[in-house]
Amino acid sequence: MENVRTTARSSGVGGNGGLRNRCRTVGLAVASVLTATAAGFVVSPGLANAAVTGTVKAKTQRMTAASLKSQQDGWYNVGDKLNLVCSTHGQAVKGYFSFNIPNGGWDSLWYKVSDGRYVADVDIETGTLSAVAPDCPPAQQSPPQAASPAPPSQATLRWPLDSVRINQGFGVGGHPGIDLKADLNTPVFAAADGTVDFEGFGQNSSWMLQEAGICILIKHASIYTGYAHLTRTIINKGQKISKGQLIGYSGNTGYVTGPHLHFEVLPLSPNFHNGFNGRIDPAPYLR
Numbered sequence: 001m002e003n004v005r006t007t008a009r010s011s012g013v014g015g016n017g018g019l020r021n022r023c024r025t026v027g028l029a030v031a032s033v034l035t036a037t038a039a040g041f042v043v044s045p046g047l048a049n050a051a052v053t054g055t056v057k058a059k060t061q062r063m064t065a066a067s068l069k070s071q072q073d074g075w076y077n078v079g080d081k082l083n084l085v086c087s088t089h090g091q092a093v094k095g096y097f098s099f100n101i102p103n104g105g106w107d108s109l110w111y112k113v114s115d116g117r118y119v120a121d122v123d124i125e126t127g128t129l130s131a132v133a134p135d136c137p138p139a140q141q142s143p144p145q146a147a148s149p150a151p152p153s154q155a156t157l158r159w160p161l162d163s164v165r166i167n168q169g170f171g172v173g174g175h176p177g178i179d180l181k182a183d184l185n186t187p188v189f190a191a192a193d194g195t196v197d198f199e200g201f202g203q204n205s206s207w208m209l210q211e212a213g214i215c216i217l218i219k220h221a222s223i224y225t226g227y228a229h230l231t232r233t234i235i236n237k238g239q240k241i242s243k244g245q246l247i248g249y250s251g252n253t254g255y256v257t258g259p260h261l262h263f264e265v266l267p268l269s270p271n272f273h274n275g276f277n278g279r280i281d282p283a284p285y286l287r
């Protein structure tokens, strides 16, 4: 994924050619969503949907949510005309429009496209720096998953370390797993019987991502378990694993501030919109 991009919407560089260029068609789309009624002017979302388009200026990710950390579903290509349904604030990214701006800034404005996917505003031309589509309705909160299916007996997990000290629990600040204290090269054990679904650098897995560093994903009978920030793994993809088997060693690879083991649980069909990138609370599954 191109998560190093360049733009500077928030830089306030008014004299910049690139920014001026974006302002050519300011206003028309916005004006067209105002409808006169007896009560005055109201915003008509229906008209807005029809009126607001953006043209892709740089090949950009087609995401399932307003974040590069959501699932990617292909690309939008240069010249694509996108119907923008609504706008929202998501992950701040850098994009196309900062190529003209030294030390470009970041922008968090995203649009939901009529195909149901999301595009970062920084890579499309809408004619203005402001949002041209109405606010997206608040995200539908999926029911808390940890409370839903009772863990099947075969999913009873052991802790992946022999000595368990919790640094950070699940859910705090959107944290999608449990962080366990672990010095470099602490042995890491499989939480249950299963098969290695992925091992290696997280950026090579659409589920584990770059921030996981060197990581392992094991498929069990009814869930997956993930182990992140490892120094190394000692197992291979497709290998059958027994509960308690040594699978690797903890470390500080990926996005970390220090060595620890990040342990996480996913259902077999994760809901990647659950606010935790599909992860669920491991606590009910641990013995």
Ligand SMILES: [Zn+2]
Pocket (backbone or CB within 6 Å): 175, 176, 177, 178, 179, 261, 262, 263
């Ligand atoms: Zn973590």
